[in-house]
Amino acid sequence: MFLSNFHFYYLIMRLLPFLISATVTTGFIILFNTRIGPAPAFGKFLSPQHGFWQNAEASTHSFNQEIKLPQLKGNASVYLDERLVPHIVSDNDADAYFIQGYLHAKFRLWQMEFSTHAAAGRVSEIIGDKAINFDKEQRRIGMVYAAENMLQQMEANEFTKLSVDNYTTGINAYIETLSESELPIEYKLLGYVPEKWANIKTALFIKQMTKTLAYSVDDLPFTALKNVFTDAQMQVLFPETQDSLSAIAPSGTLFDKPEFVPIPPADVDSVYLQQKDSALKMAFLDQPSKDNGSNNWAVSGKKTKSGAPILCNDPHLDLTLPAIWYEMQMTTNTMNAYGVSFPGIPGVVIGFNDSIAFGFTNAGRDIRDFYELKFKDETKKEYWFNKEWKTADQRIEEIKIKGQPSLFDTVAYTIFGPVTYDASFSTPLTGGKAIATRWIAHLPSNELLMWHYLDRAKNYTDYYNALQFYTVPSQNMIFASKSGDIAIRQQGIFPLRWNRQGVYVMPGFDSSYLWQGYIPLSATPASFNPERGFVSSANQRPVDSTYPYYIPGGYDVYRGLQVNRRLAALNNITAKDMMQLQGDNFNSLAEVVVKLMKKYTSQSGLNTEEQKFYDLIKNWDLQNTANSKAATIFQLWIDALEQTVWKDEFTQKDTIVYAWPDDYTLADAITKDSLFVFIDDIKTPQQETVFDVFTNSFKQIVPELTKLETENKLEWGVHKNTTVYHTLRTALMPFARAGLQTGGGKHIVNATQHSHGPSWRMIVELTAETEAHVVYPGGQSGNPGSKYYDQFVDTWTKGEYYTAWIMKRGDVQNKNIKWTMQFSKN
Amino acid sequence: MDNAILKKLIDTNPKIIKMKFLSAMLLTALLSYVSGLYFPWWSIAVTAFVVAVAIPQKPFHSFLAGFLALFLLWAGLALWIDMNNKHLLSLKIAEILFKTPSHALIMSVTGLVGALVAGFAALTGNYVRKKPSE
Numbered sequence: 001m002f003l004s005n006f007h008f009y010y011l012i013m014r015l016l017p018f019l020i021s022a023t024v025t026t027g028f029i030i031l032f033n034t035r036i037g038p039a040p041a042f043g044k045f046l047s048p049q050h051g052f053w054q055n056a057e058a059s060t061h062s063f064n065q066e067i068k069l070p071q072l073k074g075n076a077s078v079y080l081d082e083r084l085v086p087h088i089v090s091d092n093d094a095d096a097y098f099i100q101g102y103l104h105a106k107f108r109l110w111q112m113e114f115s116t117h118a119a120a121g122r123v124s125e126i127i128g129d130k131a132i133n134f135d136k137e138q139r140r141i142g143m144v145y146a147a148e149n150m151l152q153q154m155e156a157n158e159f160t161k162l163s164v165d166n167y168t169t170g171i172n173a174y175i176e177t178l179s180e181s182e183l184p185i186e187y188k189l190l191g192y193v194p195e196k197w198a199n200i201k202t203a204l205f206i207k208q209m210t211k212t213l214a215y216s217v218d219d220l221p222f223t224a225l226k227n228v229f230t231d232a233q234m235q236v237l238f239p240e241t242q243d244s245l246s247a248i249a250p251s252g253t254l255f256d257k258p259e260f261v262p263i264p265p266a267d268v269d270s271v272y273l274q275q276k277d278s279a280l281k282m283a284f285l286d287q288p289s290k291d292n293g294s295n296n297w298a299v300s301g302k303k304t305k306s307g308a309p310i311l312c313n314d315p316h317l318d319l320t321l322p323a324i325w326y327e328m329q330m331t332t333n334t335m336n337a338y339g340v341s342f343p344g345i346p347g348v349v350i351g352f353n354d355s356i357a358f359g360f361t362n363a364g365r366d367i368r369d370f371y372e373l374k375f376k377d378e379t380k381k382e383y384w385f386n387k388e389w390k391t392a393d394q395r396i397e398e399i400k401i402k403g404q405p406s407l408f409d410t411v412a413y414t415i416f417g418p419v420t421y422d423a424s425f426s427t428p429l430t431g432g433k434a435i436a437t438r439w440i441a442h443l444p445s446n447e448l449l450m451w452h453y454l455d456r457a458k459n460y461t462d463y464y465n466a467l468q469f470y471t472v473p474s475q476n477m478i479f480a481s482k483s484g485d486i487a488i489r490q491q492g493i494f495p496l497r498w499n500r501q502g503v504y505v506m507p508g509f510d511s512s513y514l515w516q517g518y519i520p521l522s523a524t525p526a527s528f529n530p531e532r533g534f535v536s537s538a539n540q541r542p543v544d545s546t547y548p549y550y551i552p553g554g555y556d557v558y559r560g561l562q563v564n565r566r567l568a569a570l571n572n573i574t575a576k577d578m579m580q581l582q583g584d585n586f587n588s589l590a591e592v593v594v595k596l597m598k599k600y601t602s603q604s605g606l607n608t609e610e611q612k613f614y615d616l617i618k619n620w621d622l623q624n625t626a627n628s629k630a631a632t633i634f635q636l637w638i639d640a641l642e643q644t645v646w647k648d649e650f651t652q653k654d655t656i657v658y659a660w661p662d663d664y665t666l667a668d669a670i671t672k673d674s675l676f677v678f679i680d681d682i683k684t685p686q687q688e689t690v691f692d693v694f695t696n697s698f699k700q701i702v703p704e705l706t707k708l709e710t711e712n713k714l715e716w717g718v719h720k721n722t723t724v725y726h727t728l729r730t731a732l733m734p735f736a737r738a739g740l741q742t743g744g745g746k747h748i749v750n751a752t753q754h755s756h757g758p759s760w761r762m763i764v765e766l767t768a769e770t771e772a773h774v775v776y777p778g779g780q781s782g783n784p785g786s787k788y789y790d791q792f793v794d795t796w797t798k799g800e801y802y803t804a805w806i807m808k809r810g811d812v813q814n815k816n817i818k819w820t821m822q823f824s825k826n
Numbered sequence: 827m828d829n830a831i832l833k834k835l836i837d838t839n840p841k842i843i844k845m846k847f848l849s850a851m852l853l854t855a856l857l858s859y860v861s862g863l864y865f866p867w868w869s870i871a872v873t874a875f876v877v878a879v880a881i882p883q884k885p886f887h888s889f890l891a892g893f894l895a896l897f898l899l900w901a902g903l904a905l906w907i908d909m910n911n912k913h914l915l916s917l918k919i920a921e922i923l924f925k926t927p928s929h930a931l932i933m934s935v936t937g938l939v940g941a942l943v944a945g946f947a948a949l950t951g952n953y954v955r956k957k958p959s960e
Contacts, residue, residue, distance in 0.1 A: 017885065018953030025875075025946040029868045032939055039923065043943065046936040047867035048903035049859075052919050053936070058910035180866075185915075189922075734918035734927070785915030 035191050038731075045188055052188055054181040055785040063819035068826055071169050072098060078821040079807060079814075084780035084788045086821075087329040087807040096332045097163045097346045099823055101170025104326060105197070108343035108782040109175070110184035111322045111727060113194050116201040116344060119208035120144050121399065126192055128402040136425055139397040140411050142418040143211065146441045147203035153446035154203060160448040164199045167346035171197040185784060186728070202448070205344035210441045212317070213292055213362045214473035216554055219370045220429045221659035223504040228653050231273045231500065237661045237678075241545045242557045242668065246564040248476055248488060248542040249525040250532065256523065258548050264498040265512035272507065273500060292317060292756075293556055294361035295563055295582070295749060297536035298480040298488070300529065305572045308767040309480035312578050313350055313359025314758040316751045319724040321735060321790060323778025325760050330455070331809050337455040338772065338806055340760050343782075347451040350760060352772065355458040356481045357764040361537045363474035363490050365553035367440035369501075369515075371416040371508030375434055378423060380412040383434070386510045390415070416508045417442060436508060438515070440493050445471030460485045460528070467491045468521065476537035482766045488535040489526040490542045494519045497550045519549050534567045536560070538749070557664050558588040558747035566749075575773055578763045583799040584749035585624045590634050592667045594620065597637065600674070600694035610702050624750075625743040626717030633705060635719075635745070640697035642666055648683045663747065717741035723755045724777050724793060726784070735784045737777075740797045750799075761801065773801035843883070847891055850881040854895035854944060859903075870896055870940055871947035878951025885952045892948025893941040901937030908933065 032043030045051040063080050076090035076099055086103050090096040104112060117123060121138030123131035138144075154160045175194055187193060218238075225234065247253075265272070294315040301307045317324060325340035330348060339351015350359050375392075376382040382389040392412040399407045412419040416436035426432045446469060453466030463479045467489055470477075474492025479485070495502070495515040506513040525542035527535045540560035541553070566581050597617060606614055613633055620630035645666060650657050669676045674690045681688045708714040722742045726735035744750030744757065751757050758777075765771040779791035795802065805816040812820075836842055857873040865872075874892035883891070908916045908929055916929035924931060 014953050014955075018950060021946050021949040021953060025871055025943065025950050028943045028946060029871055032943065033868060042935075042939050043867050046900070046932075046939050047862065048900050048907060048936065049862035050867045052915065053904050053907045056907050056911035056915040058907075059912050059914075060910070732922060734921040784918055785911060787912075787914060 040189050040191060050181050052185055052785070055185040055188075055783055057781075057783060057786040059787055061786075063821065065821045067102075067821060067823050069173050069823065070825060071173055072823055072825045074825060076823045077812075078103065078823065079812070079817045080819040080821070081805050081816045082818045083327075083791065083802060085327045085329070085805070087331065087805075089331045089807070089809060091333055093332045093334055094162055094166045095823070096330050097166040098170035098173070100328070100330065100341065100346055101167040101172075101197070102174045102823075103170075103328070104341070104343040105171040105174035107780060108322055108326060109171075109178075109194060110186040111782055112171075112201075112205070112343040113197075114186070114727060115208060116204045119147070119204035119211075120201075121397070124399055124401040124407075126190055126402060129404060132399065132401065132407065135399045136397075136409055137420070139399070139409060140418060140420040140425055141211070141215070141437050142411075142413075142420075142439065142442055143204065143207050144397075145395070145413070145418060146207045146210075146439070147200055149442060149444040150203040150206065150446065151200045153444050154448055155199065157446055157449055159452045160446055163346040163448065163452060164202050167202065168197050168199050184782065189732075202345045205342060206447055207441060209342070210473040212473075213475075214365075214367050214441065215439070216364075216366055216368065218366075218554075218659060219368075219502065219505050220427075220435075223370075224429060224658045225650075226504060227276045228650065234503070236669070237665060238659075239665060239668075240550075240552060241541060242555075242664055244561060244668070245541055245544060245557055246560050247525075247540060247544050248490060248535075248537045248560075249527050249544075249547075250530055251544050253525075253527070253543070253546075255543070255547055258523070259520065260496070260517060262496050262498040262501070262516040264501070267512075268498075268500075272504065272513070292362055293364070293539035293559070293751065295536070295538045295559060295751070296359040296361045296476065296478040296488075297534055297563060297567060298357075298478050298486040299534040299567060299570075299573055300480075300486050301484050303533040303567075303571055303573050304765075305574050306765060306767050308482065308765060309484060309486050310573060310575065310578055311352070311357040311359060311478060311480040311486075311764045311766065312582060312762065313361070313478065314582050314751075314761045315350065315360060315362075316757050317759040319722075319755050319757055319759060319777050321724050321726050321737065321778055321784075322782030323759070323776055325776050325778070327774065327776070327780065327804075329807055331807070335456045336809070338804060339762070340776070345448065345451075347448065348455050349451060350762065351455075352764045352766075352770060353455060353457070354770075355483070356463060356479060357766060357770075358454050358457075358463065359478045359762065360475040361478075362539055363476055363492060363542065363553070364539050364555055365474055365490075365492070365494060365542075365551055366502060367472065367474065367492070367494060369438045369495070370420075370505040371436045371438060371513065372505050373414060373416065373419060373434040373436055373508045375412070375422070380410060380419065380422065380434075383412070383414055384509050385415060392419070414508075415511075415514070435505060440472045440474075440495070443471055443493065445493075447471065459483055460487060463487065464489075476539075476542070478535060478537065480764070480766055482768075482770075485529055486535050487526070487528040488537060489524050490537075491524060494549075494551065497552070499550050501550065503552060519551075523547075523549060532568060534564075536563050536567060538563050556747060559749055559751065562586055562588045562749050575763050575765055575771065579773065579799070579801060581749060582758070582761050582763070583744075585743040587622050587624050587631065587634070587745070587748055589638075589663055589667060589747040590620070590622050590624075590631075592671060593638055593663075594622065594634065596667070596670055597694060597698075600670075600690045601698055602691050602695045605695065606699075609706060610699060613702060613705050614698065623743070624716055624745045624748050626715065626741045628716045628743070629709075629714045631716035631743075631745070632708065632714050632719040633701075635716075636701045636704060637698055638663065638666075640701050641693060644681070644693045644697045644700075645678055648681045649678055652682065716743065716745075720745065720752075720754055722752055722757070722797075724790070725755055737790050737793050740777075740793070742797050742799075758796075761796070763801070770806060772804040772806065774804050775801045843887070846881055846883055847887050850877050850883060850888065850891035850948075851895045851898075853877045853881070854892055854948065855899040858896060858899055858940075858944065868943065870944050874944035874947040875951035878948035879954050882955055883952065885949055888952035889945045889949040892951075893945030896940035896944035897937040900940035901933050904933045904936045 121135035296313040298311040329338040337348040339348040374384040421430040421435040449469040496517040538559035624631040722740040723738040744752035763773040777796040781788035861869040917927040920932040921927040
């Protein structure tokens with residue numbers, strides 16, 4: 001075929017290059033619009049008008065805004081101070097909760113959605129199949145079921161329905177106006193978009209906190225340890241009470257005799273306490289941090305300089321950015337509350353109002369038990385109960401997975417709760433057995449209602465009444481009022497147990513091992529205006545051994561000792577004294593153990609290098625300050641000591657260590673008995689003495705100490721390397737704040753560990769004009785591109801505080817107001 | 827003079843070539859900025875393409891106009907944002923993406939991504955015309 005010159009030219013010089021360059025262009029667009037591995041799509045992500053640059057907030061950014069939304073009832077204002085703390089002023093509660101939702105979403109949307117996705121077992125939707133087991137476990141312990149039960153209660157009450165409905169509407173009003181370029185950066189990095197908020201997510205958030213604080217899973221490792229130890233030995237290794245306890249209800253408190261004493265089943269010894277079950281094995285489970293704790297205390301006016309009560313609270317949680325807390329003030333026609341809120345739920349959670357202040361620490365009591373069941377067959381439709389086959393409810397869980405088809409998981413619900421483990425979801429520990437989770441968190445409850453009343457409480461009676469609505473996670477709720485009262489109550493619903501019930505996995509084949517009721521509310525451990533002039537809690541056992549109920553749990557003994565010792569000694573207390581106490585670095589565990597170290601180390605056998613480190617311990621002031629080298633030596637030494645004492649017994653039947661006794665167990669046992677039976681290393685023929693274990697464990701750590709010293713890492717602050725991680729942990733280290741030089745640590749009032757510690761520090765002086773001193777290791781903005789993202793971290797690290805500006809209604813000319821957001825209906 | 831000669835004179839006039847190049851570049855940048863406000867990021871390909879069709883140049887000149895337009899627009903916007911942000915976020919993102927906390931690096935990559943897409947889109951636009959400009 002003949003081609004004209006023109007056609008030839010056109011084909012080769014124009015059409016062909018056109019096709020090639022069109023292909024190249026399309027190729028680039030597709031390439032830059034596609035995620036490759038964990039990397040975001042470069043075009044979308046780098047476009048200065050769409051991608052991450054849009055999150056780079058100008059340092060002079062103005063937060064002034066006029067927002068017109070038809071969902072509002074009237075006009076309301078938000079006054080932002082220089083720390084970006086919003087002060088909501090509204091004529092009604094509905095608009096205030098709406099605006100709180102709007103602000104939570106504006107500043108913290110990604111974290112609130114991510115945490116509630118995690119609660120609901122929906123992480124695989126975001127990050128793919130590596131989260132399947134996490135998601136399955138969340139579904140199988142009944143997280144969504146528990147949230148649904150809570151949702152019904154929340155929506156059945158007029159007050160909480162109003163707050164949660166308006167809160168949700170406010171969040172969604174913000175999400176609706178959100179453009180692609182305004183998406184929080186985590187969405188852009190991970191490549192997804194937010195969905196609408198719903199009331200159930202608030203319930204899910206509270207259930208996730210419940211899991212964090214009140215879902216101990218020691219039953220499984222303890223059951224495994226029954227193969228190694230007798231129940232009597234287990235009681236020595238994991239004691240229920242501590243002699244040196246300084247309880248929350250002061251000693252001498254008289255408790256009523258229980259009206260009903262639970263009866264252990266007849267076969268409890270043979271079938272439960274003594275039964276060995278070699279099918280159960282495991283390594284440490286991924287379980288809530290034992291360090292989730294907190295301090296709170298309130299001192300009465302007779303102990304303060306001003307004559308007014310002071311209330312203090314520092315809840316210890318995983319330290320994360322964006323911070324778990326969002327500071328704010330809410331003023332409406334029914335309340336004026338200031339404090340911190342959880343992005344995810346309406347209201348002020350820890351704080352104060354015009355009349356009272358309130359705060360929380362975790363009770364740490366065991367409110368979750370495991371039961372072993374027998375199914376008729378693998379369909380899990382019927383289980384053996386009271387000598388017959390009983391039908392189980394089945395819940396089919398759809399787990400959506402990014403880039404893959406959904407996975408469907410059937411969870412059986414029984415009289416003992418949801419069946420968490422079975423043949424299709426098994427851990428090395430459970431060995432395919434069917435094990436159900438009985439958890440107080442499954443009970444229908446409405447914790448929001450307590451906060452509704454607390455935010456508005458005027459006096460002790462209001463506080464007392466508010467607390468009755470609280471079920472879980474059980475907390476030590478502290479209170480002080482301007483009228484001069486101080487109080488604390490360990491509130492929650494607790495199973496009524498016979499002795500040792502629920503320490504191990506229980507037989508779930510009939511009703512005999514079921515909980516026989518709940519501890520009556522009248523037996524709530526409490527203290528109201530005690531003679532000593534203060535109330536306090538620091539996750540210790542709430543009561544001494546005279547309490548007529550069996551209350552297992554994970555308790556710390558040392559922080560409470562130090563708090564109470566200091567509070568007893570202090571008089572004419574000022575806010576500054578309280579700041580010093582929250583930052584107190586005295587190591588009460590070391591107070592006991594260093595004595596033993598000095599007594600039982602054979603110094604004659606130490607070489608110069610060893611002697612050098614030993615002298616640091618010998619001359620240590622027992623303060624875990626950031627620059628203390630002895631604090632690091634102590635930590636390494638006690639860790640090695642515990643290995644030396646326990647490991648031989650704990651690994652006699654298996655190489656895996658199932659659970660580890662608390663530091664207290666060792667310190668207390670050796671203080672009382674230098675011939676403590678566990679001192680001997682059962683794997684050697686000779687009999688080790690207390691001198692051997694102390695001296696050997698010390699010598700063992702010296703090479704490590706020398707290395708740390710050479711690397712300039714021996715100082716406690718450097719060694720501990722306190723880090724506030726981004727929620728996505730090591731995946732996003734540039735969004736974290738690492739290497740913070742702080743003192744403190746485990747068992748210390750200043751409970752700052754590597755990435756765990758005081759997530760909010762608050763000191764409230766209930767003088768005529770309330771004075772509050774506050775700080776948290778984060779910032780008001782959840783955006784890593786904002787200077788308000790980690791604004792408070794350095795202040796927190798130095799142990800300093802901000803004085804909260806408490807806005808008075810109408811004080812709109814105040815110089816503390818930096819920006820104003822005007823909300824109106826039209 | 828007939829039209830062909832006139833056209834050739836115009837097409838080879840260095841001043842006119844320069845003017846066309848500059849207008850193509852500026853127009854691409856401007857239209858890309860405006861479309862970026864309303865449309866997805868890849869709308870820069872459409873604007874670069876359209877400008878290259880509308881302003882005939884030699885293929886390489888079209889490519890370069892689109893390329894430079896978007897390099898300057900994206901790197902320029904990034905620079906402006908970054909200065910106002912005091913490098914807070916750019917350093918973090920550069921470290922996440924490239925393990926190097928360099929704001930110059932992340933800005934250059936930003937410019938380059940826009941430039942490559944717009945450059946080739948402009949080249950494609952250039953070849954739409956049956957005959958090139960000389």
